Amino acid sequence: MLDQEIIGKLKTILGSDYVSDAAEELFIYSRDQGVQDPHMPDCVVMPGSAPEVQEIIRLAMQKKIPVVPMGGGLLLSGLTVPLKGGIVLDMKRMNRIIEINERSHYAVVEAGTSQGMLDAYLRKHHPGLKHSLPDAPPSATIAGNIAIHGSGHLSQSEGGFHSEMVTGLEVVLPTGELVKFGSCSTVPAWFSRAPLPDLVGLFLGWNGTTGVITKVGIKLYPRPSLHDVMVFMTEDIDLAPMIISRIINTEVAEDINYALAPKPDYLNGFQMTVINVTANSEAEIKMKKQIIRDALHDFYETKEAGFMPVPPNMKAGFLEAPQKALSKFADVRKGGGFEYVGAIMPIEKIPEACRAGMEITARNRITYSLGARIIGRGHCAMFFFAYPFNRVDREEVERVKKALEDTNKTALQLGGIPWKAEVQGQQLILKQMEPETYRVMKKIRDVLDPAGIMNPGNWEVG
Amino acid sequence: MHELIFNTKLCENCKTLDCIMKCQYIEMDLDEAGREHAKILRGEESRILKDCVTCYACEEYCPSRNHPFYLIVERQEQLGIHPVPKPIEKSQVIMMGPRGKIKQKELKAPVIDMCFFDIMKGGIRGKLFEGATTIGGSDVFCNLMFLHFARNSTIRERLPLIMDNIMKYYLEPAGVKEIICYHDECYGTYTSWAPAFGIDVPFRPVHLFDYIYHKLIDLKPDIKPLNVKAAYQRPCSNRLCPETDHFVDDIFNLIGVERPKRTYEYKNALCCGGIPEAAQRFDLVEEIQRKNVEDMKSTGAQYGVFNCPFCFWTLAEPVAKAGMIPIMMSDLCLMALGQ
C-alpha cells in the first residue's frame, strides 16, 4: 500500500484522472492472460509526457517504490505484473507519432504508440511505407515490443528482430535523467545507431528493468502495392529446415512462417509453410512465385509435398496483418487464458521442437498450436508453443503451468533460448548462463538503477 | 464392392480413340494413343495416367460413353499415381468427409442440393428460388471431386452413405422425390458416375440449369432482357452430363444475353486451372488461364458467367482484371428479373 501522500504527489504530477488506486483497476493491472500468479500494484498511473515520467521516476527512486512500465500488456508471461507491487506505469497515453522520414525510412514515435496506430497512420499519410508488424493484437505498443526483442512480418526479409530495427531511443533512466541514444543524441535526425558506441542495447530485451523508454526511432520499409501468399504443405516434420532454407535462399520471400496444429482435424499431422510475397507489379510477383516454386520443385515433383491451392476466403486470412488466426486460436478453450511460449532457436532444431511440443502437450493433456517465424535471412527462428486454456479451470491452469516449465527446459536443452520468459523461465536461463555474463548484467543494472526500482523480481538470481 | 462397368471390347475396336485424340492436354498421334491406351486397358503404367490433368473431358469425347476417364482414375489409384501431392490429398479426404452431424430440417420442394458449398446458399434467393429450401455440407456432399485425386475408392465408399443421408434425413420426411443439383458435380455423380459403378440413385436429380430454365419460362413476363454479351466457363463436371450444356444457350436466350462465339467453349471448353494448380502443374495453369480469359475478352464479353463455385474462385480475379464482370449464372438471371 502506498500512503496517500504519495498518491497525492502522483496526482499533482499527472492530474487525478491519470492516477488510480481503485481496487477494480488494481485488479485488472494485477494479471495478464497467461498462467502467472497475479500480484497487486499499489497504484496505476498514465503519464502523458517524458517530463512527467521523469517526475514519477524521481519520486519512486526517492521512496524506493517499484515501477513497472507497461504498454499493451499483451505479453502473456507476466512481465508487466508488478511482482513486488508499486506503480504500474501505463504508457498508452504517450502515443504521438512525432516524425516520419520518407527519405531516410524511419519513424519517431512515443513509446506508447500502438502497432495499429503506426500502421494506420502510415497507410493514410505515407502509403508507400510500412513498419514490421508483429502478429500481436494491434494495441501492442512499439516500445513494449522492442523491449522484449519482438518480431514480425519483415523480420525475415528486412533484418531480424524488431529490436534490430531500432534507430534510436529516448529513455528516462531509473535515476530520472532523460537521455537520448543513437544519432539523435548528437544531431537532430534519428537515422542510425552507428557510428556511435551502441548504448541502445541497454534497454532492448531488458523487459523494462533498466529504464523507461519514452521515444523510439524505428526503421520503415517500402510497402509494395501487391501482396500474395503461397502455402507449402508437408507431412514430414524433418523436411522443415531444408524447405525453409531453400525459401530463404531465394531472397524473394517477405515473411516465412511454419505452423502445425491438431485442429482443424484436416490439418492434423500436416505442416504448412506460409510464404508471403510482395511486389510492385504483376510481373514481379509472378517471377518471385516462380523462383520459390523452382526452389521446391523436387519436393512437389515427387508428390510428397506441395503448394496448397488457397481459396480466396482463406487467402484473405493469410494476407491480414496482424494475423487474426492466433488471436482466434487463443480463445478456443474460452475463459480467456493463453500461454504463448516462444523460444529463439536455430532453424535446424524446428523438427525437434515440434516433436517436443507435441509430446509435452500430450503429457499435460492440453491443446496446442506450434510454429516458427523465420528471423533474418535464416539466422534463427522464433519458435512458438501456444497453449490456450480456460482460466476458470484451475486444474487446467496447473497443467499449462507444468507444460510451460517443461517447454522452457526443452527449449534450452534443444539449444534455444526461451523468449520473453516469465520469472521461472528467466531463472532457468540464468542458471545456464555463463556466470560472468550474468555478473556484467547485474553490474550494469546496479549502475543504472541503484535503488532497484525497475520491474524488480525480473532477471534477478533467486 | 461396386466395380466400374467398362467395355474393353469397345476400345479394342475403336478406330478414332477420341478420348485421347481430342484431349487438349496430351499430345499424341493415333499410333501412340493406341499403344498407350492399350496399356491402360491392361492395367499398366502409361504416360496418359501421369499427364492427365483430370479435366473429365474424355467422358464426353468418347462416342460410346465408355467412361475412359473413370478408367484412368481407376488405374491411377491401382498404380499409386497421385495427381495431387499426398499431404494435400489426405487433408482434403478428411476435410470433405461426412461428419455425422446431420440435423433433420423441414424441407419443401424445390430442394436445392448445395453440394459442399453450403456457404453459397445466399445465392438461393429472389423470384428464381421462391419457396426453395436447401441442403448442403459434408454429410450430403457427393465427393465426386476425388476423381481429381485418383480416388474412386473414396467416392465408392462415401456415396451410399451420402445418398442415404439425403433420403433418410431430408427427402423421405418431406415427401420430396427430387433434388435440384446446384453444382454440376452432384448431377454428374447421380447421372453418370453412380450408374457407371452400378450404384442405384434413390431420388431424381435435376440439373440447376434445367430448373432455372423452366422457372424463367414461368417468369417470362418479369424478364427484362439484359442486352449484354457474356462468355461462359463450362465446368469440368459438365463433361459428365453434356446433355445439359444446351441450357446455357437456352437461358441466355431467355434473358437477352448474347453469347458471341469463342474458341474455348462447348466441347472445346478449357479447365479453369484450379485443379492443375493443385496438381502443381503451374506452367499449365498460367497458360490455360491466359488462353481462356483472353478468349473470353476477345469476344467483347462484358460478363464471365460461371456455375461452378470452384471455377468462380479460381477465375474470378483474372476475369475481373481483364475488365469483365465475373458472375454466377443464377445471379445473372436474377438481374434479368430485376433483382
Ligand SMILES: Cc1cc2nc3c(=O)[nH]c(=O)nc-3n(C[C@H](O)[C@H](O)[C@H](O)COP(=O)(O)OP(=O)(O)OC[C@H]3O[C@@H](n4cnc5c(N)ncnc54)[C@H](O)[C@@H]3O)c2cc1C
Ligand atoms: C495472439 C498474440 C500474438 C502475438 N504475436 C506476436 C508476434 O508475432 N511477434 C511478437 O513479437 N510478439 C507477439 N506477441 C507477444 C506480445 O503481445 C507482443 O510482443 C507485444 O508487442 C508486446 O507489446 P506490449 O505493448 O503488449 O508490451 P507489454 O506486455 O506491455 O510489455 C512488454 C515488456 O516491455 C516492458 N515495457 C513496456 N513498455 C515499456 C517502455 N515504454 N519502456 C520500457 N519497458 C517497457 C514491460 O515492462 C514488459 O517487460 C503476441 C501476443 C499475442 C497475444
Ligand code: SF4
Ligand atoms: S474410351 Fe471411347 S474413345 Fe476411348 S478408345 Fe474406348 S471407345 Fe474409343
Ligand code: SF4
Ligand atoms: S481427363 Fe482430360 S486431360 Fe485427362 S485424358 Fe481425359 S481429356 Fe485428357
